[in-house]
Structures are given as C-alpha cells and as structure tokens.
Amino acid sequence: MNEKGQYKNRIELLQGTLDMLILQTLQWGPQHGYGIVHALRLQTGDVLQVETGSLYPALHRLERQGWVQSEWKQSESKQKARYYRITAKGKKQLARDLGRWERIVEAIGSVMYVKPKESES
C-alpha cells in the first residue's frame, strides 16, 4: 500500500476527543509526545493519526489545566525527551470525559441502530 492510500483510510478525530485519548494513553505510564502518537497509531491499527499540530498544543493546554505534568527524562534509546504524566486531577477529568463519551456513543447508537418500527397498517 502506498502512503497516499494509507492516509485516506484514517479518520479525522472528533472534536474534543483528543484530550480524552491523550489522558487515556497516559494511564499506562508517563510518555513523551512521539510515544503518544506512536501508541495511538498502534492501538488503532493506523486508523487514528494524531496531527502533531494538535498534539503539542493539546499537551501544553492539559499541563496548564493541571491534568498532566511534564518532566525531562532520558528515553530507553538515550534520547532526552519531555515525558508527560497524568495527575489525579487528570484522572478525574478522564473519568468525566469517558462518561460523556459513553453517553454520546449511546445516544448516537440509539439513533443509528434503532430497529424500524413495524408499520401498523
């Protein structure tokens, strides 16, 4: 498969879900920006591609809101990188986001998968 075709198969992220995905990814442990992109791509089988142009602003915004904290550390490959770690506040936020997400999915699902009523006549 060439690169162009691959790109076409990706889905644009729904507004507001990036924060949730980042926080969810950080649940498994501190990670740097590249690692987050990598993890999301692996877990979604290349379906979700996070734009770096959204990722870094999002990370910095999350940090300012106190949902993540960052720290400079050496990676396994001896690369100095900025690692983000989810905070207690972030975990609460993640729970709220998840709840909201589930309600949306349920709501959308109830529209999309409703069995057509049998007509009375």
Place this chain on the structure above:
Amino acid sequence: MKWFSNFGFQRRNRELQEEIDAHLQMAIADRVARGEAEETARQAAAREFGNILLVQDVTRQMWGGGWFEQLGRDVRYALRQLRKSPAFTITATAMLAVAICANSTVFSWIDGTMLRPIPGARDTGDLVSLQRGERNFSPTPPFSYLDYRDLREQNHTFGGILAYHHDWITLTGGARPERAYIANVSANYFDVLGIKPVLGRFFLAEEETRPAIPNVVLSYSLWKTRYAEDPAIVGKSIEIARHPLTVIGVAPEGVVGAMPGLRDDLWVTLDPLGTDPWRMTHRSGGAVWLNVIGRLRPGVSRGQAAQDLDTVMHNIVAAYPNDHLGANQITLDPMWRSPFGANGYMAATLPVLLAFAAVVLLLTCANVATLTLVRFVSRRRELAIRQSLGANRMQLVWQMVLEGMVLSIVAGAMALGLTSWTSKTFAWFFRASSSPTTLNGSMDHNVVIGIAVFSLLAGMLCGALPAWRSSHAPAIEVLKAESASISGGSRNRKLLSWLVVAQVALSLPLLLCSGLLLRTLRNLARANPGFEQDHILTATVGLNIAGYSHDEVQLIRHKILDRVSALPGVKVASLTDWIPMTLGHKGEDAYPEGYVPHPHESLQVYHAEVAPRYFESLHIPILEGREFTPEDDEKAPRVLIVDQTAARRYWPGQETLGKNLRIWGRRFTVVGVARNSTHMFVNESPEPMVYMSFFQEGYETIVQVETEGNPVDLAPAVENAIHEIDTRLPVFDVRPMRESTQLASSFAVIQSALAGMFALIGLVLAVTGIYGVVAYRTQMRTHEIGVRMALGASRVDVLRLVLSQGVWLTGVGLALGLAFALGLTRLIARLLYGIGANDPVTVASVVTLLGAMSLVACYLPAHRAMRRNPVTAIREL
C-alpha cells in the same frame, strides 16, 4: 500562580524547541531501525511532523501569552478600574504617599546618621568605638596616649586602632580670624578608616610621636572654600593659630572625620607643635584626652574583641595602678550607637520614630483596605460574572492585588519625590551652636530600596486582604444575593468592622505617645535648671587658639572682663569656659582626700572653670563658703567650689569647706559649695561637679554677662568691646543663654514634633475610616431604615440603630488600642520627663478625644439617615 509560571517565557520557548527536536530524532531513529536510509528518514519525519513553526506558534498560545504581555494586560485593566473611581484613587494614593513618606523620611535620617556614621570610611560595620569604665551616655574622651598605644600594639583582634581628639582652633593669616574644627589624630587614622587622599599624602607612622612636625591635612570643603581648590596646595605653609603649618594632603570630598555627626576641617598629628609633651608621656592627670575607634579583624566578634582588650587593659592597670583608679573595663559599641558624637542620641530617638511611622503605615493600609473593600463589595457583581466566565479565584485575587500594587507604586513614586525634600529637613532641628553639627538625612539607594519595600508591603496589605475576602464568596450566591443583599454579605461586614477597629486601635497609641512626648517637652521647657537663662548673653573668644602667649592671654582676659563690665546695660560680667545644657561637658578623674571609692566606682567628675561673679550672674546660690575672687589667680593656692552632689558623695555629713581633692596630680582646696544646677539635660541623673577658678585653670574664654534688658540687644556692644582690645580677636557664638540651652531639648523637640505629626495623621485616618464605614453601611441600609420608619420607628430609634454600631466599633477599637498603647509607651518611657508612661490624665484625655471624634464621625451619617423621608428611602434600592 499564573504570572509566576509565565515568568520563564524564554526558557519555555527553548524547551518547546527541544521537545520537537526530540520528537523528530525519535521518528528518524524508528525509520532507520525499519531500514530506511538516514537522509530519506530525516525528510519523511520532517514531512510527517508538518509545519514546525506553526506548531510552535499554536502551542505558545496555549501558554496564555508571555508573562509580560499578560502583566501589561492586567495592569491596563487595573488602571481602567482605578480611573472609573477617581475619588477613591486620589484619596488612597495620597494617603499612601504620606504614610510611605513618613517612613522613608525617618529612614533617610537613620540612613544619613546611624548607617553612615563616618562618611567616606570603608566598611563602617567593622568599626567599633572604645569606652573605658562605666558606660556613659555622653562620655568624655576615655584614653591617654600611652594606654591607647599599648592597646593598639598588644591586642590580637583588631586590624587597626585609631585615636583622635576633636577641638577647635582659629585660622589666622587671613583678613579676619576664622574658626575651624580640628582633630589631633594618630598617624594610622586615615588608614584604619580606609580613606585615601585626593592630593598629597596622609600622616606617616614615624610622625606620630616625633614632636614638632607641623604638618596638616585639609578637608575637601576647607580646601575648596578657603584655598580655592589650589592644586599646588601640598607643600605650602598655612597659618593656624599664628603658627605656620605645612599642608601635606587633602582628604576626599565628604570626609568629615571619625566623630559621628560632627565635622573636622583639619587634621594634625597628636602633638604637631611639640608644645604639649605632658599629654604624650602620661597616663593620667590631664593626659586622658583621646577617643579611640578600632577596626575588628574579619571574623572577630565584638565580644571576643572586648575580652581581648580587657586583658590588655587589665595588664596596663596592674602596671600603673595609680593612673587607673576607678573602673577600667572596656566596652565596645558599633558606630551606629557610638556614645561619642551624635549617634548615641540618634539611636535613642530615631528607631522609636520609625516605629511610630510604621504604625502610621499600618493604619493607612487598614484605611485604604476599607475603601478597597467597600469598592469591591459594590463591584462584586462584575467579579461574580468574571468568575462564572471561567476566571479562577487566584486570577481575581491577582487582579485586585495588582490594583493595590498600582496604587502603592504610584504612591511610592510620590513619596520618593517628597522624601528627597523631607530627608533634608532633619538639619532644621539643630540650631546653630558652637558644635559643627553635620547631621542630616541622606537620599541614597538604601532609601529608595526602603521606599520600594514600604510600597510593596502597603500594596499587598491594601489589595490582598479585601481581595481574598471578596473573591471567597461563591459566584452563584453573589449573583443571586445581589438584589436582596443589604450590606454586602456578613463576611465583608465582619472584615469591614475589624478594619475600623484596627484603625482606632492603631491610632490610639500614636495619640498617647505624642501626648506624652508633648507634655514632656512642656515639662522640659518649664523645668527650672537651677540657673538663670533669661537676660544672659554669652560670647566665645578664640583666645588660646589664636596663638597668643600665656601672659598675653591672661592680660586680655582681664581687659575683656573690665571693658564688658563697664558697658551700659550689663549688670554682671564674668568669664567661664563652659556653657551648661549644650550637649557637652568636661570630665576629669578626681581623687578626694580621705574618700575610699567603692570597687569599680567611677571617680570622674564634671568640671568647669569660672571667673568671679559667675554664680552671681547665673543666680546660683553659694550655700557655704565663698565665690571665687580676683585673688584666686595663678599665684594663689588652687581652690574649688563643689556642688551639693559632689559634697554629699565625697564628704557625707562632714564639713566640706577646707577638704582637698587631687585633679591632674594637683591639690585643690574646697572654698565653697554651690547649689545643684543642670549640667547636660533637665532629666539627667546628677553627676558631681567641681568649679575651678578661671584665672587658675581656664582654657577657653567665654564671656558671660547678665543684662538688664533683652540680651540680644547687647550683642554688638559686647563684640565691639572685645574688638577694641585687639581687632584680630576672634569672637564667635554670641547668643543668648536661652538659645544655647535649647540644644539640650533638641531631641525632645524632634520626638514630640514627629510624634505629634504622626498622631494627627493617625487621628484623621481613624476618624475618616469610621465615618466612611458607617456612612457606607447606613447608605446600604437606606431601604431598611425607610421600612422601619414607615412601620413606626421613631427618629431616635434610627439614630440609635446607626450610632450603636459605630459606638460598638469605637469601643472595641479603644479597648484594644489601650492595651496596645500601654505596651508601647514602655518603649518611650526613657524619653519622658516629669510624666509617667501610663499617665492617667493623658490616657483619659486621649481616649476621650478619639472617642468624641469617632462619635461625631458616626453621628453625621446617623443624622442624615434620621432625616430621610421614609417614602423616598423605601423607593431607593
């Protein structure tokens, strides 16, 4: 806090760059690991990342702007808010400016005097002044040259020890003789102080003891005024007291010598003319004449140094016991409170004044905080809306603190301008006298830093406290409560009450202290010093310093006495060499025969040399024996008149007349006992005083006349009479006794003037504070009052309602203030005279005054509320 984390904008930018670099590096490394060529991997990673600059820019926006831009926005917002209420802004700024100025003025005086004890000297913090024997508030020079030399050479704790003797002399050679202040100094004087000459050199070690090396160092100002900054002055000969001396150097500008607060114009070695070998070769008997200052070695504490010197002194005393009767322990003082010079007095006065000023600042902050709170309460809707729009509490508090800061910074700037003038007003308190006082405030970086600190402190206090309170209320509640709220919520009401209480409580001690100090001043002025002050004129004749021979001097003295006595309008004329209550005295060790001193008892007595009819002219009664007569001259046996204190101490219950006393190794016989009179201060503890005959021991020549009319009128005639004898005779300090003795109360004047000023500020602030709060609350309750009146409440009920809260606040404030005040007055107890620190009359009148003023402040709004028409009041919401 937000502004704090925004601080490192540069650092964050750099970190973002590094973060992106790391991202790219890892992407490249992954691709290389998958088998791509390095170059293609690099290009692919960069393409995948996208526009780096754009990413950086968007990310930066997430930081909420640079802290500087943010601050600029916040400041602009604060300014806009302040512009909306100009009355508040102007009042608050003016009050803060005055309060900060009060503090910075006193601080500039401390800075100019205590903190710069020796202008031009290096590291004055390492300098200590040495005192021997009992600690004394206004000691005479404590060391002989030989003792000083032994201390200097045998100690292990000093980098250097200098000695000096401050005196005055006449500069002759010009058209008219001019008075100059001179110091005899040890050769290492300038070295120890760390001062380098601007021209020529200072003294060499070998010049110290070798007699008759007539070298002189000029001060910069003398070089400038009398010698027109002659660049070739070094090596020239100038005439001092009719002796030629060679100028060897000029001291740098601003250097005025080692005695704090007093000026030297010239410096010479200890015995420049070789005319006084006695003082260089003896340890007592007129040879105790030097003030000594040492520079501690680095790391040596004052206590260690004192112990070291005590050991040396102990050995000296053991070797020369007869020269060191009485107490000899050494005490060291840092220069800021050195008892020699002015700083002893400064240290007793200025810190107390600074404490008063600090109370004024606190009081002002409480007042401004009250105003701010009232303002924020009326702004609480705006604040609630901002909060519900997402501003967090910290941001709101920051915004309000910033408003307080803006106010106090503007006030600080105004205070800076004011202080540059008020700092120089310190000199006003010191009248012209025979002392070369150089006391004044200084306006240097210390003061500017001080002002900055005072302003920041004030800004925090004014802004943060009400802000924190105001922003505490949950947004929804405030919005809901808005329509129903009557006086801004119980929380704010409580804080407002406490602020008023604080203002009353803080102003009471100010009023009490100033009341006590003012009454002290009145008591001092009314006190009877034991001698006549009115109708007395004194004039100093610079005789011995003008270079006449001893016989000439004695002859001229007699001529002066004859001529001045014959002047019309002169009742009695006499001569003396000391004027009482002029911050100076002469002291000498005296050994009364037949008296056994207690261990460590100081044998020092005050002494003055006075001519016949001295006691008559000052109306001091001679209780036993006789006054001096013209026959008590150098050919006659030495005689003394002692005062009651001396008589009682040395010969209690015995016949005093005919007793003997040894001073300077000479034997004096008591021929009279004079009644006690004041020597230095009205509130001094009496020290023994001995009077010697002027024509036997007189040194300086001061003409003292009792006049029939106003002494000032006789001044020209007296001066003429002296000049008729010899036109070159220098005459100085012709002034009425009353004017000279006012020197003794200079410090009482400073204390009471400033305390009075501060108290007035305090009173105005407290009263306006109470008025403001009661008026504001009454206004808030207009509706309620209207309802009450409509329901049948009488006007008296309304009056009582409004007054009661004001009275309650005042009462609590007065009670707290009284407790505070009674604690504080103990601090000034030492400064009081003729009145106790808790004087009930002063306490009662101050409490009454403050209470009455507060009541008036409460009554005005109450009166207004009472007269409102209930119908319009109800309509008003």
